[in-house]
Amino acid sequence: xxxxxxxxxxxxxxxxxxxxxxxxxxxxxxxxxxxxxxxxxxxxxxxxxxxxxxxxxxxxxxxxxxxxxxxxxxxxxxxxxxxxxxxxxxxxxxxxxxxxxxxxxxxxxxxxxxxxxxxxxxxxxxxxxxxxxxxxxxxxxxxxxxxxxxxxxxxxxxxxxxxxxxxxxxxxxxxxxxxxxxxxxxxxxxxxxxxxxxxxxxxxxxxxxxxxxxxxxxxxxxxxxxxxxxxxxxxxxxxxxxxxxxxxxxxxxxxxxxxxxxxxxxxxxxxxxxxxxxxxxxxxxxxxxxxxxxxxxxxxxxxxxxxxxxxxxxxxxxxxxxxx
Amino acid sequence: xxxxxxxxxxxxxxxxxxxxxxxxxxxxxxxxxxxxxxxxxxxxxxxxxxxxxxxxxxxxxxxxxxxxxxxxxxxxxxxxxxxxxxxxxxxxxxxxxxxxxxxxxxxxxxxxxxxxxxxxxxxxxxxxxxxxxxxxxxxxxxxxxxxxxxxxxxxxxxxxxxxxxxxxxxxxxxxxxxxxxxxxxxxxxxxxxxxxxxxxxxxxxxxxxxxxxxxxxxxxxxxxxxxxxxxxxxxxxxxxxxxxxxxxxxxxxxxxxxxxxxxxxxxxxxxxxxxxxxxxxxxxxxxxxxxxxxxxxxxxxxxxxxxxxxxxxxxxxxxxxxxxxxxxxxxxxxxxxxxxxxxxxxxxxxxxxxxxxxxxxxxxxxxxxxxxxxxxxxxxxxxxxxxxxxxxxxxxxxxxxxxxxxxxxxxxxxxxxxxxxxxxxxx
Numbered sequence: 001x002x003x004x005x006x007x008x009x010x011x012x013x014x015x016x017x018x019x020x021x022x023x024x025x026x027x028x029x030x031x032x033x034x035x036x037x038x039x040x041x042x043x044x045x046x047x048x049x050x051x052x053x054x055x056x057x058x059x060x061x062x063x064x065x066x067x068x069x070x071x072x073x074x075x076x077x078x079x080x081x082x083x084x085x086x087x088x089x090x091x092x093x094x095x096x097x098x099x100x101x102x103x104x105x106x107x108x109x110x111x112x113x114x115x116x117x118x119x120x121x122x123x124x125x126x127x128x129x130x131x132x133x134x135x136x137x138x139x140x141x142x143x144x145x146x147x148x149x150x151x152x153x154x155x156x157x158x159x160x161x162x163x164x165x166x167x168x169x170x171x172x173x174x175x176x177x178x179x180x181x182x183x184x185x186x187x188x189x190x191x192x193x194x195x196x197x198x199x200x201x202x203x204x205x206x207x208x209x210x211x212x213x214x215x216x217x218x219x220x221x222x223x224x225x226x227x228x229x230x231x232x233x234x235x236x237x238x239x240x241x242x243x244x245x246x247x248x249x250x251x252x253x254x255x256x257x258x259x260x261x262x263x264x265x266x267x268x269x270x271x272x273x274x275x276x277x278x279x280x281x282x283x284x285x286x287x288x289x290x291x292x293x294x295x296x297x298x299x300x301x302x303x304x305x306x307x308x309x310x311x312x313x314x315x316x317x318x319x320x321x322x323x324x
Numbered sequence: 325x326x327x328x329x330x331x332x333x334x335x336x337x338x339x340x341x342x343x344x345x346x347x348x349x350x351x352x353x354x355x356x357x358x359x360x361x362x363x364x365x366x367x368x369x370x371x372x373x374x375x376x377x378x379x380x381x382x383x384x385x386x387x388x389x390x391x392x393x394x395x396x397x398x399x400x401x402x403x404x405x406x407x408x409x410x411x412x413x414x415x416x417x418x419x420x421x422x423x424x425x426x427x428x429x430x431x432x433x434x435x436x437x438x439x440x441x442x443x444x445x446x447x448x449x450x451x452x453x454x455x456x457x458x459x460x461x462x463x464x465x466x467x468x469x470x471x472x473x474x475x476x477x478x479x480x481x482x483x484x485x486x487x488x489x490x491x492x493x494x495x496x497x498x499x500x501x502x503x504x505x506x507x508x509x510x511x512x513x514x515x516x517x518x519x520x521x522x523x524x525x526x527x528x529x530x531x532x533x534x535x536x537x538x539x540x541x542x543x544x545x546x547x548x549x550x551x552x553x554x555x556x557x558x559x560x561x562x563x564x565x566x567x568x569x570x571x572x573x574x575x576x577x578x579x580x581x582x583x584x585x586x587x588x589x590x591x592x593x594x595x596x597x598x599x600x601x602x603x604x605x606x607x608x609x610x611x612x613x614x615x616x617x618x619x620x621x622x623x624x625x626x627x628x629x630x631x632x633x634x635x636x637x638x639x640x641x642x643x644x645x646x647x648x649x650x651x652x653x654x655x656x657x658x659x660x661x662x663x664x665x666x667x668x669x670x671x672x673x674x675x676x677x678x679x680x681x682x683x684x685x686x687x688x689x690x691x692x693x694x695x696x697x698x699x700x701x702x703x704x705x706x707x708x709x710x711x712x713x714x715x716x717x718x719x720x721x722x723x724x725x726x727x728x729x730x731x732x733x734x735x736x737x738x739x740x741x742x743x744x745x746x747x748x749x750x751x
Contacts, residue, residue, distance in 0.1 A: 157575040157578060271721045
């Protein structure tokens with residue numbers, strides 16, 4: 001740490017650079033070291049919280065790792081057994097298909113509603129916009145567990161507010177109606193909770209993008225006789241497309257690993273109809289003590305997510321290059 | 325993001341300082357001054373909590389400077405927590421385990437072998453046979469019986485009298501028929517259940533299976549076989565479905581976890597309950613003290629017999645990783661002393677861990693039926709992997725898919741049997 005102030009003194013700079021040519025390898029390494037030293041702490045943290053657990057996840061996925069192994073902290077190598085078992089299980093493929101379908105529906109709905117709300121925000125007066133933004137931030141700030149508890153009461157079997165209201169309004173008779181008896185209505189509720197929670201971030205980010213679109217372009221298009229849809233599709237959307245790419249890929253990453261909304265909503269005991277990949281991996285690991293198999297499922301999730309993250313990171317790099 | 329910077333900065337400082345002190349652990353001192361005990365939610369309130377704090381006072385006065393830290397766990401996730409704590413080397417010094425959960429941990433070597441200390445525990449000669457068995461693995465003792473519980477029917481005398489039931493019914497059919505009459509009498513109340521029977525209440529549902537001669541799984545030729553799709557089990561499951569469909573409007577995918585709350589709200593004629601639920605139903609603060617309750621053992625389909633009840637219970641174990649084994653042993657001795665067990669039995673209404681106290685509740689009308697019910701009982705398969713069947717919710721999922729009509733009895737039981745066979749034989 002004591003080296004940093006010296007390197008940062010501008011007066012010393014010309015002197016150092018004139019000498020640089022004469023110095024040997026060790027000295028050059030020393031001169032190039034400060035940037036690396038500065039990244040080192042971050043690197044240590046990343047290795048500690050990401051690389052190390054990932055290494056263990058990968059390793060356990062090739063091992064027989066049950067409760068006895070967990071306590072002894074030592075598994076037995078079984079090669080690809082866990083993967084073979086997993087890929088040969090029809091249940092696994094059903095869950096993969098369900099997870100993908102769930103992600104598509106949730107991301108689609110999130111993006112649709114978020115875009116519509118963002119478009120509304122652009123056209124609102126200051127006070128109304130402020131009110132809507134505050135509402136969105138409130139939803140955003142609600143801890144997931146609290147939000148789920150609130151939604152649970154909405155659709156509760158005995159005392160559900162939603163059931164009661166719909167029954168009183170004579171829409172449908174929902175006295176003693178269990179939304180989760182049927183996986184379709186059950187997933188409708190879970191989708192509502194997930195989308196509801198995801199909209200604020202997406203809407204505010206897209207709105208931020210929209211507000212950066214130069215007004216002259218929009219006006220010029222309107223003067224040229226473009227309809228509202230054409231203005232959106234040919235002027236606004238192409239300009240904010242990078243933001244859409246980022247928000248969509250982030251939503252895919254989040255929705256693909258939905259866990260809490262299902263786990264807590266179904267009181268820590270979801271029936272297999274409600275398993276998504278994340279829940280399945282947890283059940284195999286922590287409920288059935290087959291940590292090896294659970295790890296293999298998690299590895300598959302990580303690999304699938306790497307693909308989506310690639311799109312996201314590439315877009316981020318492009319943006320920072322464009323800024324620079 | 326900010327968090328990451330803070331961590332990075334903190335780490336940078338630590339690295340610069342050489343951080344030699346970070347490795348010097350002071351756990352040794354901390355561990356010996358605190359004894360960590362995990363008990364289940366049942367011990368959280370009322371008379372039960374009083375027994376726990378009395379035991380802690382006795383223990384702390386015998387061991388000055390030692391503090392007992394009782395941490396209350398829930399049945400839903402305590403094993404997940406225990407696994408994580410065992411893997412992280414931070415397991416408690418004493419842990420309560422359900423008697424269906426112990427085998428898995430004994431087989432995995434997670435619990436301390438206390439065979440040599442057996443004679444030092446209060447009442448160890450008269451421990452309940454069933455609980456002692458759940459603490460024994462390959463002839464060695466790994467835990468101490470804590471308490472047992474049996475289920476019986478708790479019912480509203482006033483309601484069932486209207487349906488013509490004045491004393492304990494002689495057979496299951498007599499009970500179900502009276503229940504059907506009661507449902508007709510109460511037909512204007514769409515929330516009413518003559519017998520409140522949540523779909524995932526597997527302890528009560530499996531009693532039907534065992535009553536008809538079925539079983540969850542049997543050990544044949546060196547391996548476990550799921551037998552819920554046998555003819556006997558199917559008969560029991562069909563009778564259970566008919567009973568629950570006719571008498572109950574409880575959540576078909578729900579659990580029995582809070583059934584006394586629903587009972588105390590007045591729209592329930594009866595529940596199949598543990599003895600201590602009686603007190604919760606009529607609790608002056610959270611229940612309804614005005615209800616006129618009675619209890620009888622669930623009748624069998626064979627006239628004059630009782631339906632076998634699940635003999636549940638808990639044991640107290642010491643994780644093998646605990647560094648406080650001597651203190652932990654002593655805490656268990658204090659907690660299960662004759663005096664504390666007597667109070668727990670009479671005040672909380674449990675079945676005590678020793679037959680020598682069996683007479684404590686014999687003359688109490690609200691507790692005697694449960695002890696009576698316990699005489700005909702069934703228990704889960706004693707396979708090391710049994711806890712995984714419970715954790716994977718195999719039975720609960722089967723039951724709720726039958727009751728909601730998503731599956732037929734035959735298809736659901738076949739699926740569950742296959743799953744059970746697979747889990748029980750997994751290496």
